[in-house]
Amino acid sequence: MTPPPARRSRRTGGGSAAPRLALPRRGSVRRSQMITTYGVGSLIAVDNESFIVSGIDDAHRSWSLDEAPIIHEHRLARVLGVNHFRLPPASEDTSKDGVRVRRFPLWHSCPSCQSLQHIRDFNPPAGKNVCTDCDDEPLVPSRFVVACEDGHLDDFPYWKWLHRKNREEGATGRCGGQMGMRFSGRSASLRSVIISCTCGVPEVSMEGAFRRSALTDLGVRCEGRRPWLEGAPAEFCTQAPRTLQRGSSAVWQPVLKSALSIPPWSDGLADKLSEHWEALRSYSSRMEIEIYLKGAFRGDDSVSVDAVMELLEAEREEDPAQESDSDAGATSRYQALRRQEYERLCSGNALRDKGREEQFICEPPVSDPTVLDPFGVGRPMLVKRLREVRALKAFTRIADPESGSEGHEAALSLTPTDWLPAMEVRGEGVFVRLDENRLDDWAESIAVAARVERMRTNHERMLRERATDPAEVPDSPATPRMVLLHTLAHVLINEWSLDAGYPAAALRERLYTDATMAGFLIYTATSDSAGSLGGVVAQGEPDRLAEALRSALRRAAWCSADPLCIEAGSSGIGGANRAACHACAMLPETSCEHNNILLDRALLVGTPEDPSVGFFERILTG
Template sequence: MTPPPARRRRGGAPERSFPRKGSVRRSQMITTYGVGSMIAVDNESFIVSGIDSWNVDGAPTIHEHRLARVLGVQFFRLPPASDDTSKDGVHVRRFPLWHSCPTCNALQHVRGFNSPPGKNECGECDEELVPSRFVMACARGHIDDFPYWKWAHRNNRAGETGLCGGAMRLRTSGKTASLRSVLVSCSCGIPEVSMEGAFRGRALSDLKVRCSGKRPWLKDAPVEPCAEAPRTLQRGSSVAWQAIVRTALSIPPWSGGLAARLADHWETLRAIDRSELELALKLITLKDKDELPLEQVVALLDAENEEDAGTEEARTKDRANVALRKKEYERLSEGNPESSADRDEQFICERPRSSTSVLLPYGVTSPMLVKRLREVRALKAFSRVDTPDSHADVHEAQLSLTPLNWLPAMEVQGEGVFLRLDEERVDSWARNAAVAARVERIRSNHLRQLRERAKDPKSAPDSPASARMILLHTLSHVLVNEWSLDGGYPTSSLRERLYADETMAGLLVYTATSDSAGSLGGLVAQGEPAKLEKALRAALTRATWCSADPLCVESEASGAGSVNLAACHACVLLPETSCEQNNGLLDRALLIGTPEDPSIGFFTPALH
């Protein structure tokens, strides 16, 4: 991405003079290095500041009305970009604050090293300091430096609260690569101790270390009282920061250019009476010098009123994802031909021109070619320690100290293929006793996992695992793998979007990526009935055998939390960026059966 030119004041000087500390792609600010995450720059470590400290004056605005209403904001912004000469952009703060010197082994707060101005060096050794590898965090998102003094003095404390006054040291023996070789000592004469055992769940609680309630990513944030038990984490651990991202496809009537043009006036248009709408549009037209069609504006207002009740229910029941997807499912099923769309339309979905009869043996009905789509991905919050899941109870750490009317987001353009399965055939297959038994094993394991994660097991959310969901999810995975091999797409550039509940039975495989992979119509071509039939047959045939068989197909449980059955990295698992369910709720036996009982496979009749 080419960043915009540096913004300057009238006098010609940069707006700010903060030193530049490296760069990341804009998309990484949503998924990898978002607010509250730790980022390594050379030999230094920083934490990304809250969005209320970002300089977003020149950052592009993103409008996606449906998603904004669900998340309670007015609009979204791309993270601000800057080049090598500008001094603005996303702000970071040094974290962790405890560092060590690899030469003299001193371990202390970074201020104690008397570093030269502008450098992160030991004042005695002129050696670059090493940020602490370890931090402590809790499930409410709080994070702080690891309590090295309490860890080293756990059996030799000078009173309950007093310090010994000695100088801490950190060294590595080099004997092993384990924590046993990371040694902490103090000049007061206590025995040297290793970091072994620091990652036990109750390691810090046993030392009577409580969560400090600190939020270093938020400027001037007060300390929050917190009763959560802190955990030791490695600074680069995957659970030290995990994004909570919400997404939505732009669909009619919001996918045209009109919705974005009206964004600044929308609240006014909603509040006025319909009889005054035409006059209000004329006044807006005088200001914007552009005609606004009354019929289309009325259609937007009607669409919003229709979604009002569903959206409010979705907010209270935390089912916003379902509310959004039902509308998408309707639009994907109905289509939006290019011939009837204007040039600004961001959603083009058409039926194939050739006959779809070759797909009937597979139970596939009404495949749709999504020739143009736009997806908005917004960073809602983040979590620590607990793994976020769309159906799990995790604390959502805030992105700013005070609520703002926007969230950071990115928009991507792409294309895809939408498939629906015959719901009557799926329901008939799901009534098979053997199928129901396999689904129940997955469902019970997933429910147990959700109860373990929930603070109150009685209020744990229900599992989405059903025969329909697992079938669609596994089919999506084998198709992604097949199109990656046959069409030349990187697997990570393909994504799935599942539509599975009592009223939906569809899946969308699409190429909404921030680069150019699959943006020239190649995936849409794979959705033509003749090619799709060959891809389905090849994918399902490939799924009949795995290099890990018979262990894979005979597995009683697999995957994190045992929420899979016949699924492994050699057959159906995908890169994490491509899967909506963290590679869970998968079972290829429901596609093609098992050697002992082929009848449980939904597609078994089509392969014989």
């Protein structure tokens, strides 16, 4: 990871593998963290310094192909409107270049002389972060930053905070004094952080800086700054700025989109055709395609005309071009992508019919699935091999990606690019599907509908509050079917984390819920040592799955926070949960697709007053 140069070099890399500039290195992170934790626009602490990860405008030049290879996932690329994806470069001692970062925040304090000012006023040597007046004492980056829900980020306005009651009406400019920051040590609260100035104004603490209207009351508005984008002009912004801790998770949250590689795109042929799609789409007859392939793949018999024709036909059926660019249109495209995966998970893809290059192997278990009939669970599918591509589409600040509309998403680059950073992971999993007729009968219950309607109302209110355009607020996905499947996936992951030896953070859910889908995939798609070991597929055998479901439901019937948990009218972010907490139904954030909202274990096991609300009530009382 390297900070940007102070000025541009006259020479460019010319496509060579060597770095273009001799830039200093500042720490290292895992590749997967560049998508999920330290992506573009995020703040990263390295020793006693703080940086913001730069945008990807020039990354295609600085990232060499041998260290940042191209990733292909045709279906996801079409939905996101890009040609391909790039894996972030390796950050090892031997790597030739890395991800560029920029120093942020720019306001620092010196713990020795207690001076608080812009870093340039400390006059540190190039590449260093020290106070020259205090024998090179390391400076401390500001603990506080200012952000808004449109993704803008700026330094905290210390001068305005200190002088808020000591400026003449209409006065402009600074007081000319030297600001300082000290800690009284009386407590660990913001009241102990004292800001002062030599101009003689009374000292003030940072207490109250995190109130929602604290900065607005001072007349501070969002300046529309985007420090992660070099040369980006300030944008006009009407959002209210908020004070945040520099290390808070609210400062940066990724907007991730993912897709499974499924037939006919999962055998590697689509990767070979990545540079030829535009030409192939222009041909309408089989003869034209055959002539083109003979010229483009001379001597390569692995690219057959029939396979290419099948891919082109599949692409036409999946073409998202007719959808609009609104939030509703984007949601429809992602839902269509999920529906294709659901159909393939239901039909399967046997190993005996495919070669070694196949990235998706899905088979039914050999044993009798009738043991699952009392649970209303159909025949499970064992996904023995899968590949998932997770792309960083954008990011949000303050508003979480689940409840924020696309209008709040901050871009990764100043100008549109034809690629996005992504990671490729492989694993295994189990696909579970519930009986749709039994689901529909259960969902018709007045009590069930009432519980879910309250969650849906709270969620839609949260969506309206955070929407850029109230006229285009996306509908809440909360339905009895969705909440039931979501909660069931959570309790099953918790059960398998105890029984299969996998940590809950190494398991992920993938929900397939709408009027035509009723299933979920639990899988281990992770790039670390808890990857594909066969343990999850083994849990999908009907006998073991039935035992796990029975145990998971018994655990869900009682929570250590009961009776408060089971009787909760609303809980979680924005009241979008009912009976769900970290002691019973919630998972690590990396495992849940919906940020631990839209959960209610009462829909699984019922309530003490009305057990019939639970879909599996008969299992517990039988």
